[in-house]
Amino acid sequence: MSTVFDCRDDSEILAGMRHARQAIARGELVVLPTDTVYGLAADAFAPAAVQRLLDAKGRGRDMPPPVLVAGRDVLTALVETVPEPVTRLVDAFWPGGLTIVLPAQPSLTWDLGETQGTVAVRMPDHRIALELLAETGPLAVSSANLTGRSAAVIASDAQEMLGESVAVYLEYGYSDDGVPSTIIDATSLVGATEDETPSVRILREGAISREQLAEVLGDLLEPEEQPGDVVPADAVDQGPVDEE
Numbered sequence: 001m002s003t004v005f006d007c008r009d010d011s012e013i014l015a016g017m018r019h020a021r022q023a024i025a026r027g028e029l030v031v032l033p034t035d036t037v038y039g040l041a042a043d044a045f046a047p048a049a050v051q052r053l054l055d056a057k058g059r060g061r062d063m064p065p066p067v068l069v070a071g072r073d074v075l076t077a078l079v080e081t082v083p084e085p086v087t088r089l090v091d092a093f094w095p096g097g098l099t100i101v102l103p104a105q106p107s108l109t110w111d112l113g114e115t116q117g118t119v120a121v122r123m124p125d126h127r128i129a130l131e132l133l134a135e136t137g138p139l140a141v142s143s144a145n146l147t148g149r150s151a152a153v154i155a156s157d158a159q160e161m162l163g164e165s166v167a168v169y170l171e172y173g174y175s176d177d178g179v180p181s182t183i184i185d186a187t188s189l190v191g192a193t194e195d196e197t198p199s200v201r202i203l204r205e206g207a208i209s210r211e212q213l214a215e216v217l218g219d220l221l222e223p224e225e226q227p228g229d230v231v232p233a234d235a236v237d238q239g240p241v242d243e244e
Helices: 010-025 047-055 073-079 084-091 127-136 155-165 208-221
Strands: 002-005 028-034 038-043 096-104 118-122 139-143 170-171 182-185 201-204
Touching: 002 010, 002 047, 010 028, 010 127, 010 170, 028 127, 028 155, 038 047, 038 127, 047 139, 047 155, 073 118, 084 096, 084 208, 127 139, 155 170
Parallel strands: 002 170, 028 170, 096 182
Antiparallel strands: 028 038, 038 139, 096 118, 182 201
16 A cells, blocks of 8 residues: 655654655655656666556656666766766756766666666755665656656646555655756767767757756757757656656
8 A cells, every 4th residue: 555755744754765765675666756747766776666667657668767866976886987078967967957868887787678778867956855865776767657647746646647556655745847857868978989979969858958058068969959859848757768
């Protein structure tokens, strides 16, 4: 049976965090607030838990979830390398609404789905999410909704959609703006040859604008796509190419 904890009430925070941590350790799912929209979380290193997350949302392995982390140092452990332009992006926008896709660290033992060897990583700017991540380690986190429906901006919306598939709901009121993160593909910055021109591509527009990215990346930001080529923020969930 699902349990809901109102983390706006100081008397429920400790119990809520404890139950959430225990649920993650058991391979169960947790709904938690983030600075963008509410997220559906599972242990990133437990394949059965990640599959449970995909099943709860009604999506396939071709739509793998991104990974949320508690600190910048965790990024270096999850990806093959952190190019200098990505370091600038992290300095500018983490914690915050920017998800960065990079080649995954090949030594990691995990299964997020059909990632083509990449991982999408974000550090959220929300104290409840960061406190839980600090205790559990990296979490696979997708937007807390059924595929095809709007991302939840309050835990009760997530509960209405996901029901008993989630063990613990951490309520924290409405999200500030309900805008999903911006997703960028920075994979071409890794291992580019002298004959190649690396660039950063926007996969989904969201909380961080193209103008903000351009201020940091300059010419490394791929020119704006034609209408329809960039996925609008309100058409997707959170993830490497399609989600939070």
